[in-house]
Amino acid sequence: MLEGKTALITGASRGIGKVITxxxxxxxxxxxxxxxxxxxxxxxxxxxxxxxxxEVLPVYFDVSDPAGVKNGFKELFNFTKTLDVxxxxxxxxxxxxxxxxxxxxxxxxxxxxxxxxxxxxxxxSRLMIKxxxxxIINIGSIVGDRGMEGLSIYSGSKAALIGLxxxxxxxxxxxxxxxxxxxxxxxxxDINRELSQEKYDHWLSSVKMNRIGTPQDVANAVLFxxxxxxxxxxxxVIGVDGGLVI
Amino acid sequence: MTNKVKxxxxxxxxxxxxxxxxxxxxxxxxxxxxxSVGHMALIAALEKEFDVMLDTDDIIDMSSVEKAxxxxxxxxxxx
Numbered sequence: 001m002l003e004g005k006t007a008l009i010t011g012a013s014r015g016i017g018k019v020i021t022x023x024x025x026x027x028x029x030x031x032x033x034x035x036x037x038x039x040x041x042x043x044x045x046x047x048x049x050x051x052x053x054x055e056v057l058p059v060y061f062d063v064s065d066p067a068g069v070k071n072g073f074k075e076l077f078n079f080t081k082t083l084d085v086x087x088x089x090x091x092x093x094x095x096x097x098x099x100x101x102x103x104x105x106x107x108x109x110x111x112x113x114x115x116x117x118x119x120x121x122x123x124x125s126r127l128m129i130k131x132x133x134x135x136i137i138n139i140g141s142i143v144g145d146r147g148m149e150g151l152s153i154y155s156g157s158k159a160a161l162i163g164l165x166x167x168x169x170x171x172x173x174x175x176x177x178x179x180x181x182x183x184x185x186x187x188x189x190d191i192n193r194e195l196s197q198e199k200y201d202h203w204l205s206s207v208k209m210n211r212i213g214t215p216q217d218v219a220n221a222v223l224f225x226x227x228x229x230x231x232x233x234x235x236x237v238i239g240v241d242g243g244l245v246i
Numbered sequence: 247m248t249n250k251v252k253x254x255x256x257x258x259x260x261x262x263x264x265x266x267x268x269x270x271x272x273x274x275x276x277x278x279x280x281x282s283v284g285h286m287a288l289i290a291a292l293e294k295e296f297d298v299m300l301d302t303d304d305i306i307d308m309s310s311v312e313k314a315x316x317x318x319x320x321x322x323x324x325x
Contacts, residue, residue, distance in 0.1 A: 077299040123299070
């Protein structure tokens with residue numbers, strides 16, 4: 001589904017980003033994958049190269065650092081000159097009651113989850129404008145739309161991505177660049193595996209489809225938005241949540 | 247074609263103005279064609295013609311034809 005397309009996936013060293021990467025590779029994309037820590041993608045790149053004979057470039061930068069993003073995109077540009085798909089997946093989560101949140105936490109969460117997506121989209125969209133085609137996919141969260149006690153800052157950072165998605169979809173429609181957001185619900189990730197049994201059961205009981213979502217469920221929706229199957233879809237927030245009620 | 251001619255042609259084509267109107271002192275927002283929309287078209291055309299990727303800061307700083315030459319020089323393109 002992605003033959004001939006080049007994609008950048010941020011935050012690809014683990015969890016949902018890793019599964020999105022593997023899904024893209026299986027579907028024929030050339031991928032550039034990003035993580036913060038130098039060398040942290042080496043093993044994954046070897047695995048993808050050996051298993052799928054894939055062309056994979058790891059690029060290390062912190063999405064919250066504008067200078068790092070700039071250098072990362074220069075490296076990408078020298079490697080490929082082109083970009084068809086950007087998946088703004090890098091994100092961090094921290095919970096805490098609203099009046100217990102420090103300014104440092106607020107800054108960290110917004111810098112990575114929101115500002116990072118903005119900086120990467122600025123560079124990516126310029127590569128896409130040249131080609132007059134592209135797909136930007138933001139990974140949001142169900143709580144960005146519905147809210148959740150104890151996750152006010154994280155929710156705010158993801159809600160901002162909804163506004164960004166809808167505005168960019170309008171600004172870039174004329175350039176044939178589509179911008180959409182995937183809003184995962186309760187997904188089987190390291191963070192959710194660390195929840196107390198009580199919290200885990202509470203979340204699970206709120207899912208109408210009676211199962212936790214998998215990273216592959218999210219990756220499949222991202223694949224749809226990256227592919228030409230969604231060529232007339234833009235400005236949308238697509239929940240991948242099994243009917244989660246919160 | 248020299249880089250100078252290429253640059254002038256990019257400005258002329260991207261902004262939809264006559265080649266004779268392109269000179270070093272031509273500045274952003276001094277003609278109706280070089281507004282923010284025209285500017286983004288100009289950036290795309292420059293990046294395509296000279297095969298470079300400009301920094302976001304440079305895009306904002308590129309306020310004249312002369313400034314465009316400086317920015318291209320910074321990217322290894324002598325005009």
